[in-house]
Amino acid sequence: MTTLEVTDLTVDYRRRGQRPFRAVDRVSFTLRAGRTLALVGQSGSGKSTVVRALSRLVRPTSGSIRLDGRNRTSGRDYRRAVQMVFQDPFASLNPAHDIAHHLRRPLLATGRANGGRDAEEKIAALLRSVNLTPEADIARKRPHELSGGQRQRVAIARALAPEPRVLLADEPVSMLDVSIRLEILGLLDRLRTERELAVLYVTHDLATARHFADEVMVMYRGEIVERGPSDEVILRPKHEYTRRLAAAAPRSGRTAS
Numbered sequence: 041m042t043t044l045e046v047t048d049l050t051v052d053y054r055r056r057g058q059r060p061f062r063a064v065d066r067v068s069f070t071l072r073a074g075r076t077l078a079l080v081g082q083s084g085s086g087k088s089t090v091v092r093a094l095s096r097l098v099r100p101t102s103g104s105i106r107l108d109g110r111n112r113t114s115g116r117d118y119r120r121a122v123q124m125v126f127q128d129p130f131a132s133l134n135p136a137h138d139i140a141h142h143l144r145r146p147l148l149a150t151g152r153a154n155g156g157r158d159a160e161e162k163i164a165a166l167l168r169s170v171n172l173t174p175e176a177d178i179a180r181k182r183p184h185e186l187s188g189g190q191r192q193r194v195a196i197a198r199a200l201a202p203e204p205r206v207l208l209a210d211e212p213v214s215m216l217d218v219s220i221r222l223e224i225l226g227l228l229d230r231l232r233t234e235r236e237l238a239v240l241y242v243t244h245d246l247a248t249a250r251h252f253a254d255e256v257m258v259m260y261r262g263e264i265v266e267r268g269p270s271d272e273v274i275l276r277p278k279h280e281y282t283r284r285l286a287a288a289a290p291r292s293g294r295t296a297s
């Protein structure tokens with residue numbers, strides 16, 4: 041069973057002429073196959089820095105990241121196994137290329153498809169798995185011809201192309217229309233079940249964290265201040281900061297923040 045085990049992860053940002061700034065301070069958690077862990081906290085608390093460290097976009101200052109017990113995060117295996125979905129699907133897609141191109145690249149780069157027909161069939165299958173149909177029409181479109189929700193579905197399909205085992209979703213719906221947020225979260229939830237994915241769901245929305253995650257961690261100024269089963273943390277918060285987050289949150293996940 042896949043696990044991504046993070047121990048005492050610490051990330052300092054070096055800023056010119058200033059002391060290093062500790063954005064993430066000794067954070068530990070485990071992502072398990074088929075489970076969703078939510079990382080919640082207000083803007084600036086360090087959530088994206090955790091994701092960047094796990095996706096190797098920033099180098100941890102200290103701490104360890106182990107995938108199935110191995111701490112080699114620099115190799116191809118790790119890169120394939122750990123995929124990301126970001127907040128802004130438009131920024132993460134190339135306007136010059138059609139949707140097929142966005143999916144073909146990771147399929148070929150990771151050896152999940154051979155060229156030609158095989159790749160085209162796998163592109164169609166990926167589009168179907170995120171409910172983008174008719175596949176042939178969608179494949180030919182450019183990102184600007186799709187809605188925000190459709191673009192995020194493409195970004196999810198692209199993350200699935202390498203057949204990852206861990207999915208890091210950094211505020212995956214916060215830029216989308218309120219009316220389609222739950223649909224996209226529902227899609228991620230279905231994919232988690234079907235593919236036994238270990239999911240890290242980063243959000244500032246406690247309501248959806250409670251609904252979609254088994255466990256919740258609350259981050260404040262780089263540290264995890266509270267964690268536990270979702271219901272417990274959100275309905276009976278122990279930490280003052282969690283209480284404030286809960287009080288500030290809209291009562292329903294459907295409301296814009």
Ligand code: ADP
Binds near residue numbers: 085
């Ligand atoms: P969140 O995702 O919770 O909003 P981030 O991880 O993006 O938080 O940022 C955490 C803190 O680190 C913030 O104070 C932010 O200003 C700072 N920070 C983020 N990226 C950099 C960077 N490249 N250089 C310096 N400071 C940064």
Ligand code: MG
Binds near residue numbers: 087089
């Ligand atoms: Mg962020």
